[in-house]
Amino acid sequence: xxxxxxxxxxxxxxxxxxxxxxxxxxxxxxxxxxxxxxxxxxxxxxxxxxxxxxxxxxxxxxxxxxxxxxxxxxxxxxxxxxxxxxxxxxxxxxxxxxxxxxxxxxxxxxxxxxxxxxxxxxxxxxxxxxxxxxxxxxxxxxxxxxxxxxxxxxxxxxxxxxxxxxxx
Amino acid sequence: xxxxxxxxxxxxxxxxxxxxxxxxxxxxxxxxxxxxxxxxxxxxxxxxxxxxxxxxxxxxxxxxxxxxxxxxxxxxxxxxxxxxxxxxxxxxxxxxxxxxxxxxxxxxxxxxxxxxxxxxxxxxxxxxxxxxxxxxxxxxxxxxxxxx
Numbered sequence: 001x002x003x004x005x006x007x008x009x010x011x012x013x014x015x016x017x018x019x020x021x022x023x024x025x026x027x028x029x030x031x032x033x034x035x036x037x038x039x040x041x042x043x044x045x046x047x048x049x050x051x052x053x054x055x056x057x058x059x060x061x062x063x064x065x066x067x068x069x070x071x072x073x074x075x076x077x078x079x080x081x082x083x084x085x086x087x088x089x090x091x092x093x094x095x096x097x098x099x100x101x102x103x104x105x106x107x108x109x110x111x112x113x114x115x116x117x118x119x120x121x122x123x124x125x126x127x128x129x130x131x132x133x134x135x136x137x138x139x140x141x142x143x144x145x146x147x148x149x150x151x152x153x154x155x156x157x158x159x160x161x162x163x164x165x166x167x168x
Numbered sequence: 169x170x171x172x173x174x175x176x177x178x179x180x181x182x183x184x185x186x187x188x189x190x191x192x193x194x195x196x197x198x199x200x201x202x203x204x205x206x207x208x209x210x211x212x213x214x215x216x217x218x219x220x221x222x223x224x225x226x227x228x229x230x231x232x233x234x235x236x237x238x239x240x241x242x243x244x245x246x247x248x249x250x251x252x253x254x255x256x257x258x259x260x261x262x263x264x265x266x267x268x269x270x271x272x273x274x275x276x277x278x279x280x281x282x283x284x285x286x287x288x289x290x291x292x293x294x295x296x297x298x299x300x301x302x303x304x305x306x307x308x309x310x311x312x313x314x315x316x
Contacts, residue, residue: 016205016206017205017206017207017208017211018206018207018294020207020294020297020298021211021212021297021298021301022211025294027294031292053265054258054262054264054265054289055265055267071262072287073258073261073262073285073287074258074262074263074264074267075258075287075289076258076264076265076289077288077289096288096291096292096294096295097294097295097298098286098287098288098295099284099285099286099287099295099298099299099302100284100285100287101283101284101285102255102277102282102283102284102285105261105277105285108287
């Protein structure tokens with residue numbers, strides 16, 4: 001008689017089918033989905049491109065920064081780039097809905113420019129990690145926090161002048 | 169009569185699966201999506217069919233290996249027009265981790281007219297359902313245009 005009570009109970013219970021195309025989908029918060037890159041935190045070190053199994057990440061050097069592109073059609077959502085990113089610029093969202101028409105195939109990219117900063121003395125371009133991220137201690141707080149950071153050559157000059165007691 | 173057929177056929181597309189050398193991950197996801205009651209795709213009016221001659225929406229998985237290319241093209245030619253082609257997974261779209269291999273002729277959209285890409289390795293069942301829902305919209309447009 002157990003099955004009869006089961007049948008009657010099933011008549012009044014809610015369906016187990018996910019409502020998705022007609023209602024909202026349930027997505028776990030920890031789901032490893034689309035890659036997101038924070039342009040401010042990225043220093044263009046190319047660690048992500050080295051570890052990417054699908055070769056989805058491409059870095060090119062431009063005049064005013066390093067351009068990082070992730071082609072989602074090659075990304076296998078493995079999360080290696082997010083794991084190895086030294087500045088934690090790459091994060092994985094739980095967005096999985098990347099379906100698109102084939103005409104938009106090459107527009108499904110994450111395209112950011114990690115900007116260079118300008119040397120206060122000679123005006124050359126240099127990449128300075130943002131305060132609070134990787135190597136901020138190694139690079140030196142005063143260099144990081146300065147409104148106009150110094151490039152390596154200018155910093156050496158400044159330090160040499162300080163040692164011999166000359167003016168800057 | 170033709171107009172009625174166009175309206176009716178638009179509501180019940182039949183799905184057909186072509187494996188062009190997939191690792192079987194996307195195929196398992198497709199079967200899981202369609203067959204289990206949790207992600208019931210038959211609510212949308214879809215039904216899997218075993219013959220390409222009955223197909224309306226073609227789901228392509230895999231990255232078009234060199235050995236399977238001729239067979240896939242032969243199979244695809246048997247699907248009657250109008251049809252909608254959906255690439256499931258990132259392999260048909262880009263070749264994924266296998267691109268550049270001597271055994272791979274892909275990406276698939278160089279050989280078949282792909283309409284919709286569903287990304288993921290493999291895609292979530294929900295992503296596949298979203299893509300198939302998009303494909304059904306496209307199929308309705310095409311079958312109505314064909315009937316009128």
